[in-house]
Amino acid sequence: LSTPQKHQRGNTMRSVSVDLNHDASLLIDIPDALCERDKVKFTVHTKTTLSSFQKPDFSVPRQHEDFIWLHDTLVETEDYAGLIIPPAPPKPDFESPREKMHKLGEGEATMTKEEYTKMKQELEAEYLAVFKKTVQVHEVFLQRLSSHPNLSKDRNFQIFLEYDQDLTVRRKNAKEMFGGFFKNMVKSADEVLISGIKEVDDFFEQEKTFLLDYYSKIKDSTAKAEKMTRSHKNIADDYIHISATLNSLSADDTTILFVSVQKVEGRVASDQELKLTELLRYYMRDIQAAKDLLYRRARALVDYENSNKALDKARLKSKDIPQAEEHQQQCLQKFDKLSESGKKELTSFKGRRVVAFRKNLIEMAELEIKHAKVSSTIQLTHFYTNEKWTL
Amino acid sequence: MADTARDPPPQHTDFHELEDGEDLFPEPTATLESEPASLPAEDISTNSNGPKQDSLFDDDPEDLFAEATEEVSLDSPERDVLLSDGPSPAITPITPPTSVLTPRIGLHDDMFTHSSFDEIEEEEGGDSFDIHISVSDPEKVGDGMNAYMAYKVTTKTSISLFKSHEFSVKRRFSDFLGLHSKLASKYLHIGYIVPPAPEKSIVGMTKVKVGKEDQSSNEFVEKRRSALERYLMRTVKLPVLLKDPDVLQFLESSELPRAVSTQALSSAGLLRMVNKAAEAVNKMTIKMNESDAWFEEKQQHFENLDVQLRKLHASMESLVLHRKELSVNTAQFAKSAAMLGNSEDHTALSRALSQLAEVEEKIDQLHQDQANADFYLFSELLGDYVRLITAVKGVFDHRMKTWQKWQDTQMLLQKKREAEAKLQFNNKPDKLQQAKDEIKELEGKVEQGEREFEQISKTIRKEVSRFEKERVKDFKTIIIKYLESLVQTQQQLIKYWDAFLPEAKAIS
Numbered sequence: 001l002s003t004p005q006k007h008q009r010g011n012t013m014r015s016v017s018v019d020l021n022h023d024a025s026l027l028i029d030i031p032d033a034l035c036e037r038d039k040v041k042f043t044v045h046t047k048t049t050l051s052s053f054q055k056p057d058f059s060v061p062r063q064h065e066d067f068i069w070l071h072d073t074l075v076e077t078e079d080y081a082g083l084i085i086p087p088a089p090p091k092p093d094f095e096s097p098r099e100k101m102h103k104l105g106e107g108e109a110t111m112t113k114e115e116y117t118k119m120k121q122e123l124e125a126e127y128l129a130v131f132k133k134t135v136q137v138h139e140v141f142l143q144r145l146s147s148h149p150n151l152s153k154d155r156n157f158q159i160f161l162e163y164d165q166d167l168t169v170r171r172k173n174a175k176e177m178f179g180g181f182f183k184n185m186v187k188s189a190d191e192v193l194i195s196g197i198k199e200v201d202d203f204f205e206q207e208k209t210f211l212l213d214y215y216s217k218i219k220d221s222t223a224k225a226e227k228m229t230r231s232h233k234n235i236a237d238d239y240i241h242i243s244a245t246l247n248s249l250s251a252d253d254t255t256i257l258f259v260s261v262q263k264v265e266g267r268v269a270s271d272q273e274l275k276l277t278e279l280l281r282y283y284m285r286d287i288q289a290a291k292d293l294l295y296r297r298a299r300a301l302v303d304y305e306n307s308n309k310a311l312d313k314a315r316l317k318s319k320d321i322p323q324a325e326e327h328q329q330q331c332l333q334k335f336d337k338l339s340e341s342g343k344k345e346l347t348s349f350k351g352r353r354v355v356a357f358r359k360n361l362i363e364m365a366e367l368e369i370k371h372a373k374v375s376s377t378i379q380l381t382h383f384y385t386n387e388k389w390t391l
Numbered sequence: 392m393a394d395t396a397r398d399p400p401p402q403h404t405d406f407h408e409l410e411d412g413e414d415l416f417p418e419p420t421a422t423l424e425s426e427p428a429s430l431p432a433e434d435i436s437t438n439s440n441g442p443k444q445d446s447l448f449d450d451d452p453e454d455l456f457a458e459a460t461e462e463v464s465l466d467s468p469e470r471d472v473l474l475s476d477g478p479s480p481a482i483t484p485i486t487p488p489t490s491v492l493t494p495r496i497g498l499h500d501d502m503f504t505h506s507s508f509d510e511i512e513e514e515e516g517g518d519s520f521d522i523h524i525s526v527s528d529p530e531k532v533g534d535g536m537n538a539y540m541a542y543k544v545t546t547k548t549s550i551s552l553f554k555s556h557e558f559s560v561k562r563r564f565s566d567f568l569g570l571h572s573k574l575a576s577k578y579l580h581i582g583y584i585v586p587p588a589p590e591k592s593i594v595g596m597t598k599v600k601v602g603k604e605d606q607s608s609n610e611f612v613e614k615r616r617s618a619l620e621r622y623l624m625r626t627v628k629l630p631v632l633l634k635d636p637d638v639l640q641f642l643e644s645s646e647l648p649r650a651v652s653t654q655a656l657s658s659a660g661l662l663r664m665v666n667k668a669a670e671a672v673n674k675m676t677i678k679m680n681e682s683d684a685w686f687e688e689k690q691q692h693f694e695n696l697d698v699q700l701r702k703l704h705a706s707m708e709s710l711v712l713h714r715k716e717l718s719v720n721t722a723q724f725a726k727s728a729a730m731l732g733n734s735e736d737h738t739a740l741s742r743a744l745s746q747l748a749e750v751e752e753k754i755d756q757l758h759q760d761q762a763n764a765d766f767y768l769f770s771e772l773l774g775d776y777v778r779l780i781t782a783v784k785g786v787f788d789h790r791m792k793t794w795q796k797w798q799d800t801q802m803l804l805q806k807k808r809e810a811e812a813k814l815q816f817n818n819k820p821d822k823l824q825q826a827k828d829e830i831k832e833l834e835g836k837v838e839q840g841e842r843e844f845e846q847i848s849k850t851i852r853k854e855v856s857r858f859e860k861e862r863v864k865d866f867k868t869i870i871i872k873y874l875e876s877l878v879q880t881q882q883q884l885i886k887y888w889d890a891f892l893p894e895a896k897a898i899s
Contacts, residue, residue, distance in 0.1 A: 210736050217731045224724040230719035238710040245703045249696075261877065356735050358898035361743060365895055368888045376881035 020143040025049045028146050028161065031059075035131055038090045040064060042138055046161045047180075050154075053162060060164055064091055067138055069171040073156045074083040081296045081334075082341030083151065084349055086144035086168050087285035092134040097127040115244035122240065123265065126233075129270055133278065140282075197298045201339065207346050208294055217285045232269030236262050263374040268368070275364035280293040283353055290349055297338045304331040522627055523547040524642070526620040529612050531599070532563075538600045539563045540612060542619060546642050552634065554643060564589075564596075567619055567648055573637045574626070579782070580789045581843075582850035584858050585632070586625040587617035587778040617767060621775060628861065683848070689855055690787055697780045704773035711766045718758035725751035739898040746894040750887050757880055764876035768869050776862065783858065790847050797840030804833040 019029055027047040034041040045059040073087035074080055099122050108116050142161075145151045160167070199205040239262030307328040314324035528543040545559040571588035578585050595611040623642075627633045641647065681687045725748045732744030811826040 007504075032823050040602055048845055206736075214734045217727070217734045221724070221727040221731045224727045225722065227720040228717065228724050234713040235710060235717060238617040238706055240711055242703065242710065245706060247698050249703075272878070316671060350737065354740050354898060357740055359742070360748065361895040361898070362892065363887045365892045369885055369892070372881040372888070376878050376885070380692040380878060 018327055020140065020147050023147060026146045028139075028142045030142075033131070033135050038092075038094070040131075040134060042135065044142065044161060046303065052158065055162075058162065058164075060161065062160070062167070064089070065137070065171060066160065066167045067141060069167065070156060070160045071141070071377070074151065074154065075292070077154070080151065080154075081300070082292050082293070082338040082345070083148070084286075084345045085151075085288050086141055086148075087282075087289045089134070089137045089141045090285075092130070094127065094130055097123055097130060100126070111206060112244055112248055114247060115241060118240045118244060119237070125266075129273075133274075137282070167370050172360060193298050193302070197301055203343055203346075204294070204297070204339070209289050211287060211294065215284070218280055218284045219286060220276065221283050225272075225277040225280055229269050229273045232265060232272065236265035236269055239265060260378045261375065264371050264378075268371050271367040271371070272364065275360045275367065279356065279360045283356070286349070286353070290346060293342055293345060297335070297342050300331065300335040300338050304328070304335045307331040426688075481662070522546065522550055522633070524620065524623045524627065526616050529616055536600055539565075540596075540599060540615075544623070544642065554641065556802060558643060560642065560645055560647075562641070562647065564591075564615070564619070565649070566641065567622065569647075569649075570626075570637060570641045571622075574632060574635065577635070577637075578631065579785060580793075582786055582790065582847040582854060583629065583631055584779070584854045585629075585780050586622060586785055588622055588780050589615060590778075614771070617771065618775075621771075625779075625861075626773075629857075685852070686787070686848070690784075693780055693783050693787070697777070697784070700773055700777050700780060704770065704777055707765065707770040707773055711762055711770055714758055714762040714765055718755050718762060721751050721755040721758055725749070725755060737898075743894045743898050746891055750891045753887055754884065757883055761880050762877065764873060768873045768876065772865065772869050776865075779858075779862075786851055786854065790844070790851055793840075793844050793847050797837065797844050800833060800836045800840045804830065804837050807833055811865070843895065 002305045021029065023256070025048060029045050030042050031045050032043050034043075040063070042062050042064075043059050044062050045057075047057050049056065067089055071085065074085050104116070104119050105124060111119070145154070145157055147251075151157065199208065243262060307324070307330075311324040311328045313319075462855045499606070523546070525547075526542050527545065530543075532539055532541045541561045541563050543559050544562050545557070547557045549556060567588050568591075571585070575585050592611070592615075595608070595615070598605075598608040599612060626638065632638055726899045727748075728744055728751060729748035732741050732748060733746055735741035807826060807830050811823065811830060814823045814826055
C-alpha cells in the first residue's frame with residue numbers, strides 16, 4: 001500500500017470524543033499497527049511524568065483481546081461500580097472488504113484490466129479505512145481511561161500499558177477468577193430491572209427514562225446511517241465500471257469526469273461514515289455503558305431493599321440483628337456512593353456527548369459542502385470545455 | 392478464514408492520523424480535484440456562475456488540460472468512437488484536448504478519408520430538420536384485459552410533405568409496432584437502418600390493464616411514452632422513411648387500420664428473426680471476399696460497440712438501482728434522525744438533529760431526481776442504442792445475403808453456360824434455344840444481383856455515416872444534459888448543507 005506515514009501527535013482531535021489526551025502527565029496513543037490476516041497488533045505508546053511508571057516513555061505490543069481483558073477487569077471491579085466504564089472497542093472486522101475482494105477475484109475475467117485495478121484500489125482503500133477506524137477506536141478507549149481521574153490510576157491499566165510480556169497468561173487467569181459472571185448478568189436483565197425499581201431521585205428518574213429511550217433511537221439511527229453509507233459506496237463502485245467502459249470506448253474528458261464523480265462519491269461515503277455513522281455507533285455503545293451504570297445502581301438499590309427486609313426479619317426473630325444492621329449499612333453506603341458518583345458521571349457524559357455531536361455535525365456539513373463544490377467545479381469545467389468543442 | 396489465494400492485506404502500515412477533512416485517499420500526483428480544492432472555498436460560493444467561473448478557468452485551464460493530456464495519452468483506444476465526429480478536414484480543431492488526441496494510423500486514416508467522402512455526398516438529411524414529434528397524454532381506453540393505452544401523437548413541422556403545420560392523432564402501442572413492421576419489411580433488406588420499436592412488456596401492460604394505479608405502473612407508462620417518442624423522432628430522421636406513405640399515414644390520418652399479427656412482427660420478434668438469419672448466414676460459412684476493407688472494419692467496430700454499450704447499459708442500470716436504494720435509505724435515516732432529535736434532551740442538540748433530519752429528507756428527494764435523470768437520460772438511451780446496433784448488424788447481414796444471392800445466380804449462370812456448350816456440342820437445336828433463353832434471363836438476373844449488391848453497399852455506407860453522426864450527437868447531447876443534472880444536484884446539496892451549518896454551530 002502507501003508508504004508508511006509519520007503519525008502526527010499533539011493535536012489529537014479524536015473524531016468521536018473530545019478533550020482527551022491533553023493532560024501531559026499521562027499521554028497515550030497508538031502510533032502504528034500491524035495487520036496479519038485477521039490479527040491486528042497495536043503498538044501502545046505511553047509518555048508519562050508519573051512516578052508510578054517505571055519509565056517516562058515506552059511502547060508495548062497489544063492485541064484486541066488484551067483490550068477486552070482490560071475492559072472486563074474494570075467492569076468487574078467493585079470500586080468502579082459508580083463509574084461509566086468506557087465501552088470496549090469492537091473487534092476488528094475486515095469481513096466486508098475481504099468478501100468484496102473475494103468477489104472481485106472471481107469476477108476478474110469479466111472486466112478490463114483497468115477496471116479491475118481500479119476496483120482493487122478502492123477495496124484496498126476500504127481495507128485501509130477499516131484498519132484506521134479500528135486503531136482509532138482502540139486508541140480512544142485508552143485515552144478515555146487516561147483522562148479519567150479514577151480509572152487512570154487503575155493497577156490493571158498500568159499493567160496493560162507497561163507490562164512488556166505477553167498478557168495472554170494474565171488474561172486466562174482473570175477469566176478463571178471472574179468467569180464473566182457479572183457481565184452476563186448485566187447483559188440479560190438490565191432493562192427490566194432498571195425500569196422496575198421505584199425511583200426516589202428525580203435526577204435518576206429522568207436519566208433512566210432518557211437513556212432507555214435514547215438508546216433504542218440511536219441504535220436505529222446507527223443502522224440506518226450504515227445503510228446510507230453502503231449505498232454511497234455502491235454508487236461509487238458503479239461509477240468505476242461506467243468510467244472504465246467509457247474509457248474503452250473513447251478516452252477523453254468524459255471519462256475523467258466520471259472518474260472524478262466516482263472519487264467524490266467515494267469520499268462522501270467515507271466521510272459520512274467517519275463523521276456520522278461512527279459517531280452514532282460510538283455513542284450507542286457509550287449509552288450502553290451509561291445504562292450499565294444505572295443497572296449497577298439499581299442492583300445496589302435492590303440489595304439495600306433486601307437488606308432492609310432482612311433486618312426487619314431479624315428484628316422480628318430477634319436473631320442476628322447486629323449482622324443484619326451491619327449489612328444494611330453497607331448496602332446503604334454502597335448505594336449512596338454509587339448514586340453520588342453516578343450523578344457526576346452522567347452529567348459529564350451528557351456534556352461530552354453534546355460537544356462530540358456538535359463537532360462531528362459541523363465537520364460533516366463542511367465536508368459535504370467541500371465535496372459538492374469540488375464536484376460541481378469539475379463538472380462545470382467539463383461543461384465549459386464541451387461547449388467550446390461545439391463552437 | 393483461509394483465503395490464501397487472495398492478496399494479503401496490508402502487512403504493515405504506519406498509522407497516519409488524519410486531520411479532519413484531509414484527503415483520505417491521497418493521490419500520488421497533482422490531480423484534478425486538488426486544483427479546485429486549493430482555491431479558497433469562498434470563491435465558489437453561492438454567487439452566480441458567470442464571472443467567478445471565468446476567473447476559475449483563467450487560473451487553471453492549462454492544468455486541467457494537462458491532466459487530460461496525461462490521461463488521454465496513456466492509452467490508445469479508438470478515440471473518437473463515442474463522442475467525436477469522424478474527424479474530417481471540415482471540422483476545425485480548436486481546443487487543446489482535440490489536438491492532443493493522436494489518431495491511429497492505418498485503419499483510422501481509412502475512416503477519415505471515407506467519412507469525409509461521405510460527408511460531401513450527404514446532402515439530404517441536413518442539420519435543420521424541421522419536424523418535431525411528441526407523444527403525450529396517455530389515456531386508458533376500455534376495461535379489463537381488452538383495455539389499452541392510447542397516446543396522443545403531435546407533429547409540428549414546416550416540411551411541405553405534410554398537409555398542415557401542426558396536427559395530432561391518437562395511437563396505441565400496437566399501431567407503432569405495425570408501423571415498424573411495415574418499414575422493416577420495406578427497407579431493412581436494402582440497407583436502411585430502420586429504428587427498432589420499443590419492446591413489448593406483458594407484465595407491464597397487464598398491471599396497467601388490471602387498473603393498478605400505483606407508482607410502478609405509472610413509471611411503466613411514462614417509460615413507454617418516452618420510448619415511443621424517441622422511436623418516432625429517430626424514424627423521421629431517416630429521409631427515406633420520412634417520405635414513406637406509411638409514416639405519413641401514421642402521423643396524419645385520424646383512423647388507422649388495426650395492425651394485425653403484431654405478435655409475430657414485433658420489433659423484438661423481427662430482430663430475433665434477423666439474428667437467426669445472421670446465425671444461419673454465419674453457419675453457411677460465407678467466404679465473402681470482402682474487397683472493401685471499410686465493411687470489414689465497420690463490422691468489427693459495431694461488434695465492439697455492441698459489447699461495450701451492453702456493458703455500459705448494465706452498469707447504468709445498476710447505478711439507477713443503487714441511487715434509488717440510496718434515496719430510500721436516506722429517507723429512512725431522516726425519519727430515524729427526527730426520532731432521535733425528539734428523544735434528545737439537550738435543547739440545541741435536539742433542534743440540530745431535527746434539522747439534520749429535514750436536510751436528509753430534502754437530499755432524499757434530490758437522490759430521487761438524480762435517479763430519474765440517470766435513468767431517462769442515460770440508461771434508456773443506452774438501451775435504445777443496444778437495440779439500434781442489432782439493427783445495424785442486421786443490415787450488414789442483409790448485404791451478405793444479397794452478395795450470396797448474386798453469387799448463387801452467377802454460379803447458376805455458369806452451370807447453364809456449361810450446359811449450353813454441351814448442348815451445342817451434342818447439336819440439340821430446340822433445347823439449345825431454351826438454354827440460350829435461360830442464359831439471357833440469368834445474365835439479366837446476375838446484372839441485377841450485382842446492382843442490388845452495389846446499391847445496398849452504397850446505402851449502408853451512407854446509413855452508417857448518418858447513424859454514427861446521429862449517435863455522436865445523441866451521446867454528446869445526453870452527456871451534457873446529464874452533466875447539467877449533476878451540477879444542479881451538487882449546487883442544491885451545497886445550499887442545504889450551508890443552511891444546516893449554523894444550526895450545528897449553534898449547539899452549545
